[in-house]
Amino acid sequence: MTSTLAAGPARAAAAPDVVATRRRSARSRERLAQWAFLVPAIVYVVVFFGYPIVKNLVMGSQDYSVRTFVSGEAPWVGWANYAEVVSSGIFRTTLVNTALFTLGSIVGQFVIGLLFALFFKRRFPLSNLLRSLLLLPWLLPMIAGTAVWRWILDQDGGVLNETLRSLHLISEPIHWLTSPDVALVAVILVNVWVGIPFNMTLLYSGLQSIPDELYEAGALDGATGWKAFWHITWPNLRAVVSVVLVLGVIYTLKVLDIILGLTGGGPANATQTLATDSYHRSFQEFSFGTGAAVSNILIVVSLVFALVYLRVNRRAVDE
Amino acid sequence: MLQTTDARKLGHTIVGILLLAFMLFPVYWMVNVSLQGGGTAANSSFFPTDITFEGYRRALEDQTGNLVTSIVVALGSVLVTLAIATPAAYALSRFRLRGMGVFLFALLLAQMIPGIVIANSLYSLFNSVGLLNTHVGLILADATHAVPFAILIMSAFMRSIPPALTEAARVDGAGHLRAFWSIVVPVSRNSLITAGLFSFLFAWSDFMFGLTLTTGADIKPITLGIYDYLQGNVQSWGPVMATAVISSLPAIVLLVVAQRYIAAGALGGAVK
Numbered sequence: 001m002t003s004t005l006a007a008g009p010a011r012a013a014a015a016p017d018v019v020a021t022r023r024r025s026a027r028s029r030e031r032l033a034q035w036a037f038l039v040p041a042i043v044y045v046v047v048f049f050g051y052p053i054v055k056n057l058v059m060g061s062q063d064y065s066v067r068t069f070v071s072g073e074a075p076w077v078g079w080a081n082y083a084e085v086v087s088s089g090i091f092r093t094t095l096v097n098t099a100l101f102t103l104g105s106i107v108g109q110f111v112i113g114l115l116f117a118l119f120f121k122r123r124f125p126l127s128n129l130l131r132s133l134l135l136l137p138w139l140l141p142m143i144a145g146t147a148v149w150r151w152i153l154d155q156d157g158g159v160l161n162e163t164l165r166s167l168h169l170i171s172e173p174i175h176w177l178t179s180p181d182v183a184l185v186a187v188i189l190v191n192v193w194v195g196i197p198f199n200m201t202l203l204y205s206g207l208q209s210i211p212d213e214l215y216e217a218g219a220l221d222g223a224t225g226w227k228a229f230w231h232i233t234w235p236n237l238r239a240v241v242s243v244v245l246v247l248g249v250i251y252t253l254k255v256l257d258i259i260l261g262l263t264g265g266g267p268a269n270a271t272q273t274l275a276t277d278s279y280h281r282s283f284q285e286f287s288f289g290t291g292a293a294v295s296n297i298l299i300v301v302s303l304v305f306a307l308v309y310l311r312v313n314r315r316a317v318d319e
Numbered sequence: 320m321l322q323t324t325d326a327r328k329l330g331h332t333i334v335g336i337l338l339l340a341f342m343l344f345p346v347y348w349m350v351n352v353s354l355q356g357g358g359t360a361a362n363s364s365f366f367p368t369d370i371t372f373e374g375y376r377r378a379l380e381d382q383t384g385n386l387v388t389s390i391v392v393a394l395g396s397v398l399v400t401l402a403i404a405t406p407a408a409y410a411l412s413r414f415r416l417r418g419m420g421v422f423l424f425a426l427l428l429a430q431m432i433p434g435i436v437i438a439n440s441l442y443s444l445f446n447s448v449g450l451l452n453t454h455v456g457l458i459l460a461d462a463t464h465a466v467p468f469a470i471l472i473m474s475a476f477m478r479s480i481p482p483a484l485t486e487a488a489r490v491d492g493a494g495h496l497r498a499f500w501s502i503v504v505p506v507s508r509n510s511l512i513t514a515g516l517f518s519f520l521f522a523w524s525d526f527m528f529g530l531t532l533t534t535g536a537d538i539k540p541i542t543l544g545i546y547d548y549l550q551g552n553v554q555s556w557g558p559v560m561a562t563a564v565i566s567s568l569p570a571i572v573l574l575v576v577a578q579r580y581i582a583a584g585a586l587g588g589a590v591k
Contacts (some may be wrong), residue, residue: 033495034414041407041470042422048463049429052440059439069446116338124331130339132578135585136346139570141524143542144563147549148349151363151556159348159363196342201585254433257526257542261549278435283531288439295436306431310424 059292066286081293090269098273101188102252108192113199121207138197146261149190153177180270183263187271190258199244206240246309253302274298353560374557382562385544389523395458396522397515400465408473409503426467437463438531445532452538460528465518476510513580516573523569541566
């Protein structure tokens with residue numbers, strides 16, 4: 001700067017331009033360097049999340065089958081796949097099952113998770129250790145948990161029926177996984193078991209963030225026990241509750257391992273959901289077009305809940 | 320007064336232990352049955368009175384190859400995840416670039432996409448580029464379980480690093496890369512460990528991509544080994560449960576030795 005000033009008025013006019021250009025190019029180089037940190041992640045997200053969604057939407061309107069892999073041709077069929085899916089006899093069943101499976105799982109996980117969280121909030125010897133060991137069902141490979149439940153629920157030699165029988169609660173074995181009437185209940189039971197730790201952990205941290213002073217002040221006004229829960233705990237926990245519930249729905253909608261491992265979607269499609277139906281169509285019948293159509297329906301359902309989540313989450317941050 | 324509080328606390332501990340025992344009964348049952356051998360008993364007894372490792376012998380006979388595949392794929396997935404996610408987390412926590420909000424939004428949505436959607440499309444993509452039935456293919460696909468989570472959890476941590484720390488390095492003439500590598504990465508070690516542990520567990524537990532992106536017997540993760548047992552009627556539960564126990568070992572070991580990282584990650588699942 002000093003040298004340009006000394007060089008006389010003629011060049012002084014040009015100098016700021018040079019400096020500005022240089023500064024601008026330095027700034028754009030800086031911006032480029034900053035973007036470089038994001039490039040691998042952006043490329044990955046585009047290829048492994050963006051592309052699959054677009055591809056899936058396109059496949060939903062194509063006759064995409066085994067032949068496609070040989071000939072490379074996937075004729076455009078418009079809404080035909082959706083029409084086929086919706087008019088198939090099993091579509092209603094999968095919709096109802098998905099709704100029941102999701103609702104049952106969420107209610108079970110949430111209520112038990114909340115009770116556990118409330119219990120562990122009272123500090124007592126070993127409470128932290130016991131609480132963290134409770135995470136185990138959630139950390140295990142789901143298919144490993146599913147395998148042991150398959151044996152526990154076995155109608156003939158399973159320990160659940162054995163126990164119920166020795167307690168004289170049942171006289172005939174319950175066909176947990178082979179009767180169309182109870183299979184969905186059994187699958188929900190296992191999914192609840194997997195989901196309890198997740199619900200408990202988030203709700204526990206929500207409980208921790210409620211200041212003790214609120215309870216102390218409430219106690220002076222006579223709010224203890226159930227009253228304290230209803231007037232202090234619940235209103236302060238609401239934001240966390242919404243997040244837990246919506247995340248629970250989104251995770252439950254994608255469940256595949258538990259159902260495939262326990263019942264394979266049977267008996268007689270009694271446990272077939274949108275996710276397992278999509279899998280069956282694509283990877284068992286190699287009808288990728290209709291499989292994509294089903295999973296596109298699943299995307300729409302998940303997306304609705306995802307948007308609810310993002311809204312709720314933003315509100316929780318604002319508060 | 321003191322005594323009744325103590326008694327009540329002890330009561331809580333006892334109830335807590337009972338709750339835990341109830342919740343972990345299936346895990347106990349897994350271990351119990353795995354030690355009762357490869358017989359075809361009609362039911363399993365409550366305690367493994369005649370402990371035998373026959374179930375494990377047969378499990379290892381069937382599953383050693385799958386076990387190796389799972390280890391390779393899970394470790395590979397950790398490397399890929401950290402290599403992609405760490406710089407991105409740094410950028411998200413430090414820089415103000417236009418379009419970053421969109422990327423963050425995309426990450427949140429990405430976590431919610433059902434795996435079957437990704438599997439559907441990756442199958443045809445991998446088929447055309449020759450990544451079906453390969454370790455690399457599984458590693459790249461399994462990283463989808465972890466990359467968004469890892470970016471979000473690490474950038475949340477990196478936001479707490481005082482800016483002065485990295486700026487000091489840059490004044491000394493270090494570029495972004497140096498500041499990142501010699502300051503941010505060491506300081507963020509704990510969040511890298513958490514992200515790494517979870518990407519290991521996610522890839523290790525993966526079922527979706529093992530099921531859809533491998534078709535033969537050559538390259539198959541241990542989770543699919545378990546699933547193969549469950550297809551059809553199981554004649555002997557010893558080896559199945561032994562395989563389930565083996566596949567559960569990383570989770571059990573990590574929960575015991577890396578408890579604080581696991582606790583941090585469990586909460587981070589809902590991180591904004």
